[in-house]
Amino acid sequence: MSVAARRGGQFVRRLAHRLGGSPETGSAIWETIQLARHQDRPYPLDYISRLFPDFEELHGDRLYGDDPAIVAGIGRGADGPMVVIGHQKGRDTAERTYRNFGMPGPEGYRKAMRVMALAEKMDLPVITLIDTPGAFPGSGAEERGQGGAIARSMQTMLRLRVPSIAVVIGEGSSGGALALGVTDRVMMLENSTYSVISPEGGAAILWRDAAKAKDAATAFQPTAANCYRWGIADVVVPEPAGGAHRDHDEAARLLGGYISRAMRELQALSPADRRRQRRDRYRRIGAYREVAVADPTAMASGVDPASTANGAGPAA
Amino acid sequence: MSKRPITVSVDRLLRKRDAPAPRKLPADERSCPKCQTHWTSDEMRRNMRVCASCGHHFPAGARERLDQLSGGAPWVELWPELRASDPLQFVDLEPYPDRVEKAEAAGSNEALVVAEIPIGGHDCIAAIMDFSFLGGSMGSVVGEKLARACDRCVERNLPLVVITASGGARMQEGVIALMQMAKTVVAFDLMYDAELPVIVVLVHPTTGGVWASFASLGDVTYAEPGALIAFSGPRVIEQTTREKLPPEFGRAETQLANGQVDDVVDRRELPARIGKVLGILDRPSGMDPAPAVTMARAGAERAANAARTLPDLSRRVVSKVLRSDEKGGR
Ligand SMILES: [Zn+2]
Numbered sequence: 001m002s003v004a005a006r007r008g009g010q011f012v013r014r015l016a017h018r019l020g021g022s023p024e025t026g027s028a029i030w031e032t033i034q035l036a037r038h039q040d041r042p043y044p045l046d047y048i049s050r051l052f053p054d055f056e057e058l059h060g061d062r063l064y065g066d067d068p069a070i071v072a073g074i075g076r077g078a079d080g081p082m083v084v085i086g087h088q089k090g091r092d093t094a095e096r097t098y099r100n101f102g103m104p105g106p107e108g109y110r111k112a113m114r115v116m117a118l119a120e121k122m123d124l125p126v127i128t129l130i131d132t133p134g135a136f137p138g139s140g141a142e143e144r145g146q147g148g149a150i151a152r153s154m155q156t157m158l159r160l161r162v163p164s165i166a167v168v169i170g171e172g173s174s175g176g177a178l179a180l181g182v183t184d185r186v187m188m189l190e191n192s193t194y195s196v197i198s199p200e201g202g203a204a205i206l207w208r209d210a211a212k213a214k215d216a217a218t219a220f221q222p223t224a225a226n227c228y229r230w231g232i233a234d235v236v237v238p239e240p241a242g243g244a245h246r247d248h249d250e251a252a253r254l255l256g257g258y259i260s261r262a263m264r265e266l267q268a269l270s271p272a273d274r275r276r277q278r279r280d281r282y283r284r285i286g287a288y289r290e291v292a293v294a295d296p297t298a299m300a301s302g303v304d305p306a307s308t309a310n311g312a313g314p315a316a
Numbered sequence: 317m318s319k320r321p322i323t324v325s326v327d328r329l330l331r332k333r334d335a336p337a338p339r340k341l342p343a344d345e346r347s348c349p350k351c352q353t354h355w356t357s358d359e360m361r362r363n364m365r366v367c368a369s370c371g372h373h374f375p376a377g378a379r380e381r382l383d384q385l386s387g388g389a390p391w392v393e394l395w396p397e398l399r400a401s402d403p404l405q406f407v408d409l410e411p412y413p414d415r416v417e418k419a420e421a422a423g424s425n426e427a428l429v430v431a432e433i434p435i436g437g438h439d440c441i442a443a444i445m446d447f448s449f450l451g452g453s454m455g456s457v458v459g460e461k462l463a464r465a466c467d468r469c470v471e472r473n474l475p476l477v478v479i480t481a482s483g484g485a486r487m488q489e490g491v492i493a494l495m496q497m498a499k500t501v502v503a504f505d506l507m508y509d510a511e512l513p514v515i516v517v518l519v520h521p522t523t524g525g526v527w528a529s530f531a532s533l534g535d536v537t538y539a540e541p542g543a544l545i546a547f548s549g550p551r552v553i554e555q556t557t558r559e560k561l562p563p564e565f566g567r568a569e570t571q572l573a574n575g576q577v578d579d580v581v582d583r584r585e586l587p588a589r590i591g592k593v594l595g596i597l598d599r600p601s602g603m604d605p606a607p608a609v610t611m612a613r614a615g616a617e618r619a620a621n622a623a624r625t626l627p628d629l630s631r632r633v634v635s636k637v638l639r640s641d642e643k644g645g646r
Pocket residue numbers: 348349350351352353367368369370371372
């Protein structure tokens with residue numbers, strides 16, 4: 001058995017254990033969050049340099065500016081030419097500031113949309129690499145339409161004719177992450193997280209205390225194993241032993257293999273089928289109950305006069 | 317500001333003449349936070365919960381808004397049987413099911429109410445958010461109801477009217493709530509293919525994941541006066557960036573100047589404005605639909621659930637929980 005196959009077997013057992021066993025403990029989840037945010041963890045440009053020997057980064061949204069929190073460009077790798085878009089954090093203080101900690105403004109999402117339009121024109125698959133604590137909260141971003149930029153980025157991805165794969169490589173928090181995540185396949189690295197909000201943000205809102213981030217993380221359970229179980233992630237991609245930060249080359253090699261395989265599956269489908277399946281994929285997500293309601297005829301005849309007449313509904 | 321009509325409530329004049337006002341008044345009487353005028357609950361209802369003295373817009377419940385939009389004509393609520401479930405077994409300061417139970421006991425069944433309704437003589441599907449239900453937060457029920465609303469529009473060739481009021485995604489449903497953003501974009505995409513109009517009205521407050529998904533994707537977008545419309549709320553921005561924000565930050569009038577909405581519309585004018593737009597976009601029936609429309613209809617049919625028979629429009633479906641049982645879900 002090759003080393004790679006043996007490692008693969010270990011990963012499958014590790015994942016099966018995480019999925020089948022009792023829910024992950026709070027401290028295990030917190031450890032995963034630390035790994036997902038590890039400063040030596042590979043960022044999009046680290047994967048791109050390894051998977052796309054020829055890569056040309058493109059800048060600017062053609063409307064207002066260029067957002068360094070999102071990198072986008074065209075590259076040629078093992079599976080041919082592709083468009084790659086990702087949230088880019090910084091490794092040292094100066095770069096973190098320059099990259100705005102991977103928190104994009106509307107210009108970032110508009111740059112992404114502009115490059116997706118290029119993908120459509122040239123019939124290039126789209127790969128997105130997600131790693132952000134969320135979209136940037138600032139008054140300038142709001143004035144220039146942060147909400148609409150995120151919404152339209154999702155809409156653009158949903159309507160793509162070309163195949164698309166999103167990979168959560170670090171932390172995927174809030175709409176700022178999902179804005180790049182509406183794709184045919186969603187992959188999560190083994191130690192990545194995907195959540196409605198960062199643990200700190202959730203703690204501030206729900207516990208009214210940002211220091212309760214660990215409690216929030218335990219409650220959100222944002223790990224790859226859980227997201228796989230809930231149908232949010234289609235694939236969990238293994239990382240080198242100890243985490244992707246230990247070996248960027250191996251992390252990129254593993255991810256490249258998963259992208260190639262998924263891309264072959266997607267290329268076999270027609271654009272219309274891909275789009276239909278993409279729609280259905282998101283249409284299905286949800287957990288709700290259906291309760292029995294009273295027979296409308298009986299209600300309308302005045303069994304519950306307080307709520308039958310139009311206009312007697314509860315006023316907020 | 318100059319566009320606002322000067323409206324004098326007859327109720328108020330009468331009340332002044334016939335003073336003193338009765339001492340014991342129903343619970344939802346209000347004093348205007350802006351001009352301190354006091355309104356009885358009956359006046360509040362008749363003025364559409366707008367202060368007739370200064371134009372301040374009070375919050376309004378989803379069902380009351382349906383009455384305002386239809387001008388008292390009957391409407392039928394759709395899918396009141398959809399209720400929140402607890403996929404993450406989420407506990408913050410209290411368990412999520414307890415929060416839901418309390419919110420349901422307060423009168424609404426979820427943060428979104430969908431109805432088939434005539435507005436200005438045009439049949440449409442209305443999806444109205446209710447901020448009083450867990451801050452109008454968008455969880456699985458909101459996503460599913462909106463998706464079904466769009467399916468129904470496509471099925472029956474009806475326009476969609478949406479009124480948003482929400483703090484954003486429902487934290488207690490975690491990443492599943494986040495995904496409802498994408499689900500609502502899918503739903504609106506169906507409307508696009510079916511060439512059916514979507515009118516969005518943003519009311520106070522429309523923030524977070526709701527503003528960053530379907531609320532931003534209307535064909536025509538209005539906002540009520542004074543409504544806060546933002547992805548990040550002022551408090552979060554001030555904490556993160558140490559900016560000092562002016563009071564008009566993110567308000568409807570500011571967002572009109574920013575180019576984010578088509579107009580700021582007084583609630584009392586909304587039914588007429590929506591009716592006017594529906595009238596302009598109305599298409600003669602009997603026209604052959606475009607191929608994309610036919611495909612969208614087939615898609616909606618596939619996605620639509622079993623609830624195909626609509627009750628008589630003259631009868632309002634009133635939801636009443638007889639028993640609840642876990643069903644479906646992930
Ligand atoms: Zn007033």
